[in-house]
Amino acid sequence: MKKESDITIIRKLFALFAKRNKNLIYACLLTDVVESLRPYVVLILSGILIDGFIDGKALHTLLLYTLIGVLVAFVFQFLSAALRKYLNARIENCMERQNQDLNTASLNIDYEYLEDPALQEKKRKQEQVINARGGIYWNLIWPLDRGFGGVISVLTSMIISFPLFFGNKDFQYSIIASPWMGLLLFLLIATTIWGIYASDQYSSKKGHECFEEFNQIKKAHSYIIGNILANSESGKDLRIFGQSKLIMHTLHENDKEAAVCLKKERNYYIQSEILNRFLSNFCLGCVYLYVALNAYAGFISIGNVVLYASSIVKCIDGVSEVLLGISGFKRVAQYGRDYLDYIDFSDRKYKGTLPVEKRRDNRFLIEFDNVSFCYPGTKDYVLRNLSLKLDIGERFAIVGKNGSGKTTFIKLLCRLYDPTDGEIKLNGIDITKYNYDEYLNLFSAVFQDYQMLALKVGENIAASDEVDHDKVYDALNRAGLEERFLETDDNVYIGKEYDESGVNFSGGEKQKMAIARAIYKDAPFVIMDEPTAALDPESECEVYAGFNKMVGNKTALYISHRLASCRFCQDILVFDNGQVIQRGSHEELIEQDGLYQKLWNAQAQYYT
Numbered sequence: 001m002k003k004e005s006d007i008t009i010i011r012k013l014f015a016l017f018a019k020r021n022k023n024l025i026y027a028c029l030l031t032d033v034v035e036s037l038r039p040y041v042v043l044i045l046s047g048i049l050i051d052g053f054i055d056g057k058a059l060h061t062l063l064l065y066t067l068i069g070v071l072v073a074f075v076f077q078f079l080s081a082a083l084r085k086y087l088n089a090r091i092e093n094c095m096e097r098q099n100q101d102l103n104t105a106s107l108n109i110d111y112e113y114l115e116d117p118a119l120q121e122k123k124r125k126q127e128q129v130i131n132a133r134g135g136i137y138w139n140l141i142w143p144l145d146r147g148f149g150g151v152i153s154v155l156t157s158m159i160i161s162f163p164l165f166f167g168n169k170d171f172q173y174s175i176i177a178s179p180w181m182g183l184l185l186f187l188l189i190a191t192t193i194w195g196i197y198a199s200d201q202y203s204s205k206k207g208h209e210c211f212e213e214f215n216q217i218k219k220a221h222s223y224i225i226g227n228i229l230a231n232s233e234s235g236k237d238l239r240i241f242g243q244s245k246l247i248m249h250t251l252h253e254n255d256k257e258a259a260v261c262l263k264k265e266r267n268y269y270i271q272s273e274i275l276n277r278f279l280s281n282f283c284l285g286c287v288y289l290y291v292a293l294n295a296y297a298g299f300i301s302i303g304n305v306v307l308y309a310s311s312i313v314k315c316i317d318g319v320s321e322v323l324l325g326i327s328g329f330k331r332v333a334q335y336g337r338d339y340l341d342y343i344d345f346s347d348r349k350y351k352g353t354l355p356v357e358k359r360r361d362n363r364f365l366i367e368f369d370n371v372s373f374c375y376p377g378t379k380d381y382v383l384r385n386l387s388l389k390l391d392i393g394e395r396f397a398i399v400g401k402n403g404s405g406k407t408t409f410i411k412l413l414c415r416l417y418d419p420t421d422g423e424i425k426l427n428g429i430d431i432t433k434y435n436y437d438e439y440l441n442l443f444s445a446v447f448q449d450y451q452m453l454a455l456k457v458g459e460n461i462a463a464s465d466e467v468d469h470d471k472v473y474d475a476l477n478r479a480g481l482e483e484r485f486l487e488t489d490d491n492v493y494i495g496k497e498y499d500e501s502g503v504n505f506s507g508g509e510k511q512k513m514a515i516a517r518a519i520y521k522d523a524p525f526v527i528m529d530e531p532t533a534a535l536d537p538e539s540e541c542e543v544y545a546g547f548n549k550m551v552g553n554k555t556a557l558y559i560s561h562r563l564a565s566c567r568f569c570q571d572i573l574v575f576d577n578g579q580v581i582q583r584g585s586h587e588e589l590i591e592q593d594g595l596y597q598k599l600w601n602a603q604a605q606y607y608t
C-alpha cells in the first residue's frame with residue numbers, strides 16, 4: 001500500500017478532530033490573530049506618542065494618545081486572555097478524547113486484527129504518545145497555534161517594515177541608504193532563518209529517533225505493569241517463586257535505559273535551542289544597527305525606531321514559530337499515521353447486508369464447503385479442505401489432539417475469521433453475505449478462556465445494563481448455580497476490582513456463570529469449548545446431565561478433551577491436522593480402528 005504523505009495525514013487528523021472540536025480550531029486561529037497583533041498595536045501607539053512628544057504636541061493631545069493606547073492595549077489584553085483561557089480549558093480534554101477514540105476503536109476492531117502483533121504495537125505506541133507527549137490532538141493543536149501565530153506576525157511585520165527598506169531615501173548617506181545594504185540585511189535575515197530551520201529539523205529527526213528507542217525500551221515496562229502487576233493471577237507465582245526482586249530489577253534497569261534516551265532527546269533540543277538563539281541574537285544586533293543608522297541619517301523618526309526594530313525582530317521570531325509549527329506537524333504526522341491506522345482498523349471486514357431470517361423453529365443449516373484456512377500473516381494451513389454439514393438440532397462433539405484445529409473451526413463458524421479458501425453457508429447462502437451482527441446473534445458460546453467482567457452478575461449474564469432478572473435467575477439455575485444464588489442476588493459484583501463489596505467467586509462458579517450467559521442469550525447455536533475444565537467432577541456430571549435441558553432444541557457443538565464427556569452427542573467429529581478424519585456416534589467410532597479408538601483407549605485406562 002502506498003504510504004500517505006504527511007500532509008494527507010495532517011489533513012485527516014484535522015478532519016477527525018474537527019468533527020467534534022470545530023469551535024476549538026476557530027478559537028485557536030482567533031487567539032493567534034489577537035495575540036500576534038497585540039504587540040504591534042502597542043508599538044504603533046507608543047511610536048505615535050514618542051513622535052508627538054518630540055514634535056512638541058500639546059499636553060491634552062499627548063494625554064489623548066496615551067488614553068487611546070491604554071484602552072486599545074487593554075481590549076487586546078482582555079480578548080487574548082479570555083480566548084487563551086477558553087482554549088486551554090478545551091485543550092485539556094484532547095487527551096481524554098483520544099483515549100475515548102482509542103477505546104472505541106479497540107472495542108470495534110474485527111477480532112482477526114485484534115490478535116495482530118503489529119496492531120497491538122500501534123496501540124501501545126499511542127499510549128506512549130499520550131503518556132509522554134500529551135497525545136495526538138494536543139500535538140496537532142500546538143503547531144497550529146504556534147505556526148498560525150507566526151504567519152500573522154511575519155505578514156504584519158513585513159507590511160509595517162516595508163517603508164524602512166523601500167521608502168524614499170536621500171542618497172547622500174550612500175552606504176546606509178543604498179538598496180544593497182537593505183538587500184544584505186535581508187540576506188542575513190534569510191540565512192539566519194534557514195539556519196534555525198535546519199537545526200530544528202536536525203534536532204527533530206534525532207529527537208524522534210530517540211523517542212522511537214524510548215518506545216522500544218518501554219515495551220518491557222508496559223508488559224510488566226500491564227500484564228504482571230495489574231494481574232492478580234500472577235500474584236501467586238510472584239510470591240511463591242520470590243520474583244519481586246527480579247521484577248524490580250528489570251523495572252529499574254528499564255527506567256534507567258529510558259531516562260538515558262529521554263536525556264539524549266532533550267539534549268538535541270537544547271543544543272538546537274542554543275544555536276538558534278546565537279543565530280537570532282547576531283541577526284538582531286545587525287538589525288538594530290541598521291535601524292539606528294537609518295534614524296541617525298534622518299530617514300525614520302525616533303518613534304519609528306522601536307517600531308521598525310521590533311517589527312523585524314517579530315518577523316524573525318514569527319518565522320521561527322512557523323518553522324516550529326512545520327516540524328511539529330511533521331512529528332505529529334509520524335505518530336498520527338499509526339493512530340489513524342489503528343482507529344481505521346474497525347470495519348475493514350466485509351460485514352454483509354442480507355438480514356438473517358428469524359426462525360422460531362431454529363431451522364438453520366450450516367455447511368462448510370471445501371474450507372481451508374491459515375491465520376493472517378502465516379503460511380501454514382490450519383484447516384484443510386473441510387466439507388461438512390451441521391444438521392439442525394443435533395448435538396455435535398468435536399474431539400482431537402491439541403492443535404488439530406478444533407477452536408479454529410469454531411472461530412470460522414462464528415465469523416471471527418473468514419476462510420482463506422472455500423465457503424461457509426447458512427441455509428445455502430455464503431455467511432459473508434449476511435449482516436454481520438445478525439449472524440453473530442445466532443451463536444452463544446462458552447470459550448475456554450471466557451471472560452467475566454468485574455461488573456454485576458446480572459449485567460454479566462445479560463451482557464447488557466438492561467437486565468431481565470427472572471431470566472438471569474432461570475439461566476443461573478439451569479447452569480447449576482441455584483443454591484449459590486439463594487442468598488446472593490444478581491446485583492452483586494464479580495470480584496472486587498470495580499466494587500469493594502464484590503464477591504470473589506471460584507473458578508468453577510465463574511465457569512457456570514459463563515454457561516448461564518450462554519443460556520440467557522438463547523441463540524439457535526450453542527458452542528461449548530471445554531466448558532467443564534474448571535468444574536469439579538460432581539458439577540461436571542450435573543452439567544452433562546442437564547445439558548439436553550440447557551440446550552433444548554438448539555444445535556449444540558461441544559469441544560472436549562475428555563472423550564467420556566462426549567458420549568451423549570449423536571455426532572462426533574474427529575479432527576486431526578486440520579481435517580475431519582472420522583465422523584459418527586461413539587458406538588460407531590469405537591468400533592473403527594482409528595484415532596478415536598486410540599484416544600479413547602488411552603483415556604479409558606484413567607477411568608478404570
Ligand code: ADP
Nearest residue numbers: 115375378382401402403404405406407408409
Ligand atoms: P485446538 O483447538 O485443536 O487445540 P487450534 O485451533 O487452537 O487447535 O489451533 C490449531 C493450530 O493453529 C495450532 O497449530 C495453533 O498453533 C495455530 N493457531 C491458533 N491460533 C493462532 C493464531 N492466532 N495465529 C497463528 N496460529 C494460530
